[in-house]
């Protein structure tokens with residue numbers, strides 16, 4: 001038995017007492033002030049806080065234009081539409097992400113084409129993008145997953161060579177930098193999410209950003225019923241193209257504005273926590289710790305651990321053994337989760353080609369056949385089966401004492417991992 005003794009999952013003492021890890025997002029009197037002022041105002045739809053939030057977020061991120069939305073997914077759909085993707089066109093996307101990084105392509109009757117990931121960065125393998133380009137390809141969606149930017153120079157070079165657009169899914173990556181520049185300023189347009197778990201959280205919500213006026217106008221048409229003017233301008237109530245109702249509301253925007261005043265502090269805090277945790281975990285056996293390539297500054301949205309299944313002797317039953325480790329970590333009080341249990345192409349919507357009925361959009365006369373056999377994405381599958389994420393424990397106001405306990409609990413489980421061999425699945 002290892003130095004820490006009996007695992008909590010078998011009745012040993014829990015390392016992290018309940019209530020230690022503070023929930024996200026932290027709320028203070030600034031949030032109360034902004035939200036109450038909005039509530040006491042007279043416009044609760046697309047009101048003054050929405051207009052101010054767009055300006056403040058665009059200034060914070062360094063974008064020319066920002067449009068606030070009711071979700072990150074809405075902003076992603078706006079990106080697809082704004083990049084002139086039409087029925088049957090193909091859009092390249094990573095094989096491992098949140099579902100809507102790919103379903104936003106279906107929302108516009110377009111066809112997702114998946115590319116495997118790079119194991120170290122967990123992002124799309126930029127060296128495999130070019131092989132996936134066909135005459136139908138209109139755009140590439142890069143996802144800065146877990147807050148680590150994609151190697152954008154390579155992506156932009158391929159996109160420029162083939163005359164296609166680049167959409168950044170920055171939903172998890174507020175403030176992450178690549179070569180000193182913030183994500184959301186690197187491609188043609190980008191989407192951010194302000195959902196509960198995000199580094200900038202307003203319950204739900206999102207932001208579309210771009211520096212291109214034409215792209216902004218196309219996105220705005222989709223955003224508000226197909227109209228071309230915002231609710232704060234004089235509307236002509238004319239529908240110029242097919243539109244949705246993706247606008248944000250004043251209360252949510254007020255909450256987002258309040259959180260934005262503390263975002264830089266939150267991000268510094270997380271970077272510091274991630275550094276401390278890496279030091280703590282450095283010599284823990286059988287863990288693959290996150291890597292940060294040169295000239296990348298992650299925001300550490302999730303701190304992702306992978307288990308070295310070859311060393312553990314569990315390559316054949318990787319996800320089952322990972323699940324046992326996750327249960328043991330949780331029993332010690334570690335706040336951890338398997339972020340995705342399926343790679344994207346394996347999800348039923350793609351396997352069954354089940355979107356709009358009658359096989360649409362894959363059966364469109366404008367589309368060409370695509371193959372979603374999961375075997376094409378072995379790296380994404382390996383990552384998917386071996387990972388677990390640490391989330392709020394690295395975030396403000398959880399401090400060095402919490403990180404130390406996290407390190408202790410993770411070491412305890414990994415040093416005694418052989419105890420899990422006989423644990424029922």
Ligand SMILES: Cc1ncc(COP(=O)(O)O)c(C=O)c1O
Nearest residue numbers: 071072073098100171172193195
């Ligand atoms: C990578 C990624 N893309 C898109 C989204 C969608 O954002 P929302 O939930 O705001 O629609 C998320 C949200 O979890 C995400 O993590």
